[in-house]
Amino acid sequence: MTETNISISNKALVKCGAETIASFTEGTTESNVCSTMYDMTKKGLLYYTFWNFAIIKQQLNRLNETPADVNYLYVHSLPGDVIRIKGVFDNNGYYHDDYRVEGQKIYSNSITLFLEYVQNMAEEYFPVFFTEALVSKLAYEINEGVTGIGSLNDRLLNDFNIKLRAARIADGQENPPTNVMPAGRLIEAHLGNTSSDNARFLRHEN
Secondary structure: OOOOHHHHHHHHHHHHOOOOOOOOOOOOHHHHHHHHHHHHHHHHHHHHOOOHHHEEEEEOEEEOOOOOOOOOOEEEEOOOOEEEEEEEEOOOOOEEOOOEEEOOEEEEOOOOOEEEEEEOOOHHHOOHHHHHHHHHHHHHHHHHHHHOOHHHHHHHHHHHHHHHHHHHHHHHOOOOOOOOOOHHHHHHHHHOOOOHHHHOOOOOOO
C-alpha cells in the first residue's frame, strides 16, 4: 500500500493505543494533534541525517541581482524542497565551503552552482525503514496530546531510537562508500605528488 501522511499518522496512533483518523480536518482530538505535529516531525526526521535515499543534486538558478554581501559575486535561488544542504559544487565537480545562505538564496563566487541536499519528499517514495522510524517518532510526539498518558513516553522514545538506529544502518548500506578524492589522486597523495587540486575534492561527510 502506498503510504500517505494519513496512513503514517494512523500507524502512529495505533502505537499510542488511540483511534485512527480519515483526514486531518475531521475535528477529532486525534486529527487535530496529528495535523499540528505531522509536518514538523517529518521534516525534523529528514533533517536528522544525510539520508542517501533523500539526497539529490541539482543545478541552481542564478538570479540577476547583486548580492547584499559584498564578499560574493553571484546569487542563486535555492529549490523549494531543501531540507538540509550537504554540499555546494561548481561545474567542474569541485566542492566549495565559501558560500552563504540567506533565506531562499545562496551567495557564492561561482557563476554556475550545483547543490547537493536532502529534499522534502512525498511519503510514497519513503523506503520502509524510514517510514518505520517516522511512525515511531510521530507516536512519541503525539502521545500525550492524544492519550494524556505520559507513562507511555519512555517506551515510545525507546522504540523510536531503535527504529532510527536501524534506519541509519539500512540507509548507509544503499550506496557504497565514496572516497574523499578519486583513487588515482589518493595514490598521488600517498606518493607525495599532491596538488592544490586534490584539496578541492573535499567531500562533506554524513
